[in-house]
Amino acid sequence: MKRGHVWKASLLLMAGWWVVSALLLPVPAAARNIKIGIVDTYSGPAAVFGNDALNGFKMAVDEINKQGVLGGKIEFVTRDDKFKVDIGLSMAKELVLKEDVDLIVGTVNSGLALAISDAVAKKEKIPYIAWMSKSENVTGKAGHRYVFSTTENTAMAGKTAATVLSKKPIKRIWVAGDDYEYGHALDESFSRYMKQMKPDVEFIGKTWWKVGEPDLVPYFTSIQAANPDLIHFCTGGASMANVLKTIKTTGINQKIPIYIHTAIDYAVLKPLGTEAPEGVMGTMDYLFYYPELSSNQKFVKDFQALYKAPPGFPAFHAYTTAYLIAEAFRQAGKIDREKFIDAIEGLKVDTPVGKVEMRACDHQAVYPMLFGTTKISKEYGAAVATDIMTLRGAEVMPSCEEIQAARK
């Protein structure tokens, strides 16, 4: 009878599965390679960042593997989250449960970073290093023992921008950006510090569009009508390209000053080429052409030889992350998650911009911050930053007390 056949088949299927999965149970290994799982965006507009990071990471891992770490090498697997939180989260779970990685790194999407931090890192007690998602909440109020950040965050950017912009005659500010974690974090951080440093400033309006919104022209015309003294665009990842393009096509940068975090980054400006808008103010923690340190120049030269293009901030962060991981495992003495965490807290490594510390109290890497304005450069065929001001890491980080208070 047909039903009986189906049941017999299902029974055999289940039994077979049982046997197969028993055979596939993980086998504990001896001296082995360190396995890192990367969850990042490799499709869609944010893929430029994911690919840049992967390139920087690969370059660092090849250099590190020449010596090896703890008798083995560093190996890694990648997963594409397509800039979506649900896909990225299930990829992260698969990496931990099936691929058995020792730690997870990655993600451009700040919403995904928080989700992985909460649902995977904290729950499974596995270290997760966010190397691109900049929301300050990652190491701020949502921080915990198992999450780290090797990217500059919105608090650092906001404080840098506020330090420079509070000295200018700006009173009425309009905020516009992507309606997700990163966009809101940018707004909160900048507004908080701006209000502190220039109490008479007014935030006259806020516009939020959905992430990846294709047609921004109607939003821009509406903002232009309000005529603010400054527009703070809270965007990045998937929408950054669209925002810069719309700025150029509407010519809004010629009438109203604009500030966008990461607007001066090369990975962001390169795809637009000579069509990038000029005069846009931005903050960043890494530029391949500044400062002209020999360590930076060597890094850029090696990167360019491998990938035919200079590195952006994602490559820089990923490169630094690889060296932090290697050094932390060396100091830990074995591939143990808890020992790794103890070793990495307070660790300092050499990077293209000098020594960078992984601060122990909040697991945030301390970077110097740069503030500049975009200008087309004939030499690079794209826009670069000019009139660059530097602020030291210690000046722009929230203090350990502020972090402790936020985490309560």
Added chain:
Amino acid sequence: MLKDILRTSAFPWTAAVLLVLALVPFAAGRFYVYILAVIFVTGLLAMSLNLLAGHGGTYQFHHGVFYGVGAYTAGLIITKTALPAWVALCAGPIAAAAAGLVIGTFCVRLNKLYFGMLQISLGSLIWILALRWYSLTNGDDGIHGIPMPELLSGSVNAYYFILIVVSACLAVMYLILKSPFGTTLRAVRDNPQRCQAVGINVRRHQLLAIVIATFFAGVAGVLFVVLEGSVFPDMLFWVMSLEIFIMCLLGGWFTFFGPMLGAAIMVALRTFVGSYTDYWTLILGVVLILLIFFLPDGIMGINFRTWLRSRARRRAMNTVR
């Protein structure tokens, strides 16, 4: 009713399968337990759609909305109010059924394609609200780290809870389909005009079927929250609804267990093929086209047709004698 279940020839096999499933966590690694749980939840969702699509013949194009409503209701109640988790878990399916009733009332006034298009429109409104109401639903980020009571947290506990609930729901669905209501539903699917002529209130039957199906979709949504501890606006996106439709088609939408099998195949494809290639949606599209051309009744449908043919042949031989 219980005697009916015990007396069917399928019961010993069902019990055996359930026993095997119950023992899986002792044999398999955590990942496989997790994937099986995902299959059960998705399978329940597909089965609930099939009540309407396969057995009811309605163009339920946006079934995912009710899945999402159930999940978001549970998630929001747990994270935003101080009510106990059990209230949230029960409120989810009720909210989904309520949404089903409201949307269904609009849709049953129309036929076929209009029904489907209207449902997509109304469902999309709920999707866009969930996506854009950032202060309530966290918009595109979704809500994460939704805490579950001790009894349900941990992958093994969640697995058993889901297994029990899904089995219960399937048993209820089976009984509904075997009942006179189920028979009427299939009659309405095959020939609504004749049913109307005989005096059956077609609209009311369809609406009742919608409420039942959306209730089960809400249950699936709540189980998702138990398993993953998160909700996403993509659960309400129309692509999810079409994927559920494919699961029904893949497994065989005139059979009872077809959608569950379809869900298993989709989840397995997505998980295992997805880790080897970036282009798993291409493979899914090709599989779908092959299905449409060669296997329109789905995988379990092969047997169904040959079974029908062999039964007809046997009957013919009997009458000859």
Added chain:
Amino acid sequence: METSVTLAGFISQLLVGLSRAMILFIVASGLSFILGVLRVPNVAHGSLYMIGAFAAHTIAVAFEGSPAGFWLAMVCAPLVVAAISLVAERLLFCHLYEREHLMLLLFTFALMLILGDLTKMTWGADYRSIVAPPLLQGSVSVLGTAFPRYNLFLLLVGPLVAVGLWLLSTRTKFGKIARAAAVDREMVGAIGINVSWVFAFAFVLGCLLAGLGGALVSPTISITLGMDHSIIIEAFLIVTIGGLGNIWGAMVGALIFGLTQSVGIMVLPQFAIVFPYLAVVVILTLKPTGLLKSVW
């Protein structure tokens, strides 16, 4: 919060909404045409729109961004899309015409999945950017506020396409046969016309319109994967509220959609995108079959 809504700002915002509506109309009219003649909602319509944008970029870049390259791209990209749709139709789709509608719908969904990944394979995952020719760059001053010239161009193209379609469906032989086939395909077949070819032409024409929409929209947005998902739901809703198969209905629907969103941005930016959906629900509650008469 200060919202200075001046008359000039309002007019400018309306015009921007109108120009966006033109793109929506072009895409939705193609969808509506296919729906009218073949009675199938073409889920792959968004993918063809996306391919139109990518193809336009490739052609424009091949001519190094010159104005000639841009115009060539506007003409050739829709033709590329039409060719792709013809291949899909003759190879696979036409064998399904005898089957029930659900199968046709699922076929178009499978096509969407396949085209999406093929686009990723062909053009890669990075986003692209195309620039309008100098003639259409910059902005004109409308009542004191800046209005992008390219949007003005769109305001001209939209009605041209609408009139063109109307002439095609009412004045040409093909148009009349197509409308007849929409209403009663058996009869059309009975009087000796090859219905399969009528369907093929209708499908290809609809897809060409999707490609045209994609090509036209490309200078205003960044061309990325995922464009297909966002446009298809809007096109579906527009077609539903306009009346299934009705071209002028698609125009009305697109106008409602574009204007409600653009006014919404001015009034309540956070929820601006909800306004069109609300409008859709209101219209469908009052007139479930759409504002204008459906073709069948």
